[in-house]
Amino acid sequence: MARLSVDEDLVRHLARLLEETGLTELEYDTGKVRVRVSRGGGAQMVVSAPLVAAAATPSITAPTAEASATHPGAVTAPMVGTIYIAPEPGAAAFVKVGDRVNEGQILFIIEAMKTMNPIRAPRAGTVTQIFAANAQPVEYGEVLLILE
Amino acid sequence: MFDKVLIANRGEIALRIHRACQEMGIQTVAVHSTADADAMHVRLADESVCIGPAPASESYLNMAAVISAAIITNADAIHPGYGFLSENAKFAQMVTEHGFTFIGPAADHIRAMGDKIAAKETMRRAGVPLVPGSDGSITDLKEAAKVAEKTGFPVLIKAAAGGGGRGMKVAQSADELEHAFSTARAEAKAAFGNDEVYMEKYLTHPRHIEMQILADSQGNVVHLGERDCSLQRRHQKVLEEAPSPCLNPAERARIGKVAIDAIKSMSYLGAGTLEFLYQDGEFYFIEMNTRLQVEHPVTEMISGIDIVREQIRIASGLPLSFKQEDVKFNGHAIECRVTAENPDTFMPTPGRVRDYHPPGGLGVRVDSALYAGYRIPPNYDSLIAKLVVHGQSRNECLMRLKRALKEFVIDGVETTIPLHQRLIAAPDFINGHYDIHWLERFCGLKN
Numbered sequence: 151m152a153r154l155s156v157d158e159d160l161v162r163h164l165a166r167l168l169e170e171t172g173l174t175e176l177e178y179d180t181g182k183v184r185v186r187v188s189r190g191g192g193a194q195m196v197v198s199a200p201l202v203a204a205a206a207t208p209s210i211t212a213p214t215a216e217a218s219a220t221h222p223g224a225v226t227a228p229m230v231g232t233i234y235i236a237p238e239p240g241a242a243a244f245v246k247v248g249d250r251v252n253e254g255q256i257l258f259i260i261e262a263m264k265t266m267n268p269i270r271a272p273r274a275g276t277v278t279q280i281f282a283a284n285a286q287p288v289e290y291g292e293v294l295l296i297l298e
Numbered sequence: 299m300f301d302k303v304l305i306a307n308r309g310e311i312a313l314r315i316h317r318a319c320q321e322m323g324i325q326t327v328a329v330h331s332t333a334d335a336d337a338m339h340v341r342l343a344d345e346s347v348c349i350g351p352a353p354a355s356e357s358y359l360n361m362a363a364v365i366s367a368a369i370i371t372n373a374d375a376i377h378p379g380y381g382f383l384s385e386n387a388k389f390a391q392m393v394t395e396h397g398f399t400f401i402g403p404a405a406d407h408i409r410a411m412g413d414k415i416a417a418k419e420t421m422r423r424a425g426v427p428l429v430p431g432s433d434g435s436i437t438d439l440k441e442a443a444k445v446a447e448k449t450g451f452p453v454l455i456k457a458a459a460g461g462g463g464r465g466m467k468v469a470q471s472a473d474e475l476e477h478a479f480s481t482a483r484a485e486a487k488a489a490f491g492n493d494e495v496y497m498e499k500y501l502t503h504p505r506h507i508e509m510q511i512l513a514d515s516q517g518n519v520v521h522l523g524e525r526d527c528s529l530q531r532r533h534q535k536v537l538e539e540a541p542s543p544c545l546n547p548a549e550r551a552r553i554g555k556v557a558i559d560a561i562k563s564m565s566y567l568g569a570g571t572l573e574f575l576y577q578d579g580e581f582y583f584i585e586m587n588t589r590l591q592v593e594h595p596v597t598e599m600i601s602g603i604d605i606v607r608e609q610i611r612i613a614s615g616l617p618l619s620f621k622q623e624d625v626k627f628n629g630h631a632i633e634c635r636v637t638a639e640n641p642d643t644f645m646p647t648p649g650r651v652r653d654y655h656p657p658g659g660l661g662v663r664v665d666s667a668l669y670a671g672y673r674i675p676p677n678y679d680s681l682i683a684k685l686v687v688h689g690q691s692r693n694e695c696l697m698r699l700k701r702a703l704k705e706f707v708i709d710g711v712e713t714t715i716p717l718h719q720r721l722i723a724a725p726d727f728i729n730g731h732y733d734i735h736w737l738e739r740f741c742g743l744k745n
Contacts, residue, residue, distance in 0.1 A: 230367050230370065289347045289367075290332070290347075
């Protein structure tokens with residue numbers, strides 16, 4: 151099941167940067183993936199595998215949320231379960247991007263083993279990003295939204 | 299057969315269960331704490347769910363979190379491994395109540411064997427020889443003195459809710475009885491929330507011999523021979539071997555039949571291990587473990603039977619794929635438990651493994667979740683690898699073990715590999731002459 155994914159957009163982006171800046175070589179390294187593009191011969195993709203042969207397994211966390219895990223305003227799931235963004239099906243969502251919320255205000259509900267658990271804002275602030283999708287599974291520590 | 303199994307454990311045993319599932323075409327779900335996000339089995343599993351922060355009480359022991367993970371991943375069954383929730387009757391019941399299959403015995407049997415007094419009574423009725431001592435619990439000092447008089451000193455006061463070597467106090471003579479009795483009760487209360495105690499004769503030079511059994515849902519019960527786990531330090535097993543160097547085929551068959559008859563009388567389901575003390579040719583039952591054991595690989599190496607696979611098959615309702623007469627033992631196997639501890643002081647040494655190179659070759663098996671660059675978290679027990687070696691004879695096994703230990707590289711943390719190298723060079727060990735007190739004496743002498 152291990153598969154190293156090729157990020158096409160990244161390569162195109164780097165190639166365009168190369169073009170625009172007039173550089174002859176550009177290398178992009180995140181520690182997990184390294185891509186080098188150079189002139190004369192087109193883009194060259196060098197993907198270095200992580201230390202372990204096994205690629206990371208697909209976790210149920212959405213990729214965009216991972217980058218925000220260390221954001222100071224990140225509100226994370228305190229439990230495993232299914233997340234709901236509205237009090238009941240068809241009702242308006244608890245919060246949307248741009249809303250100002252008070253401390254203790256309900257942001258989501260996580261259902262775990264048939265009990266509904268309200269997830270409340272840890273402090274007052276403005277919702278700048280929402281990652282949680284309705285009726286999706288969430289794991290402990292998963293970033294649900296950013297409160298600034 | 300199950301489509302998806304959730305592995306409610308971590309480390310080497312989670313990897314073991316994942317491997318058995320994969321070989322059966324079963325999808326795996328790895329639940330893990332934040333500290334184990336980069337664990338080997340989490341990387342290899344088909345799906346993973348983070349269920350809590352590092353402390354075990356909030357993750358691996360968090361029943362609601364484990365079951366929630368099973369719900370959101372649509373798992374069919376849960377394998378609890380060993381330790382953690384594997385012998386938690388309440389968890390087994392919750393798993394079943396939520397519509398999942400618990401890969402293990404029924405909650406009632408877990409409960410029955412978890413109460414050490416009740417377990418002995420069940421075994422007594424099934425004709426299993428017990429360590430002589432009290433008939434049930436001892437409620438006051440007067441009763442303790444009477445039973446000790448009848449049993450003969452030295453005696454051992456044991457917690458009914460204990461097990462695994464915990465909650466035991468020795469009284470060498472009548473003078474020590476009062477202190478041992480009251481301390482045992484106080485410690486039992488503190489550790490297990492239950493101060494019920496019983497008494498057994500304290501054997502001075504027993505070996506720890508345990509019988510592996512498997513029972514399916516159709517009443518078939520087999521034993522897979524014994525394991526000798528006498529080499530222990532503070533009641534923790536350090537090295538195990540199969541077969542025991544001190545049993546002959548007649549004795550093996552005798553205790554095997556005793557174990558099978560006892561299990562048959564219980565309508566038990568799954569894998570289980572009956573632990574005995576063996577001294578002067580006699581077996582004495584001490585307790586039963588209603589789960590997979592850490593040292594199961596030595597049995598697998600000499601029998602060729604995949605015990606985890608059998609657990610999964612049994613749990614899915616399939617009958618045992620073999621009969622007792624099909625079970626053949628070949629050669630000898632030894633397992634060394636390698637822990638992240640200083641080999642002299644046993645101080646735990648968690649940290650980052652810089653280099654990792656396991657030994658290989660014919661008859662060498664390493665069950666470990668380590669890899670180069672892996673950071674051993676400090677929050678869990680220190681077992682980091684099991685080196686299991688097989689040979690056609692015990693001698694060949696010893697030679698191979700010596701060779702394998704020399705090749706084994708775990709760099710960056712201290713491990714007990716040097717201890718194992720010293721221990722297998724000891725003449726007593728080479729001759730198979732040891733009992734459950736031997737290793738502590740050996741370590742004491744070393745210091």
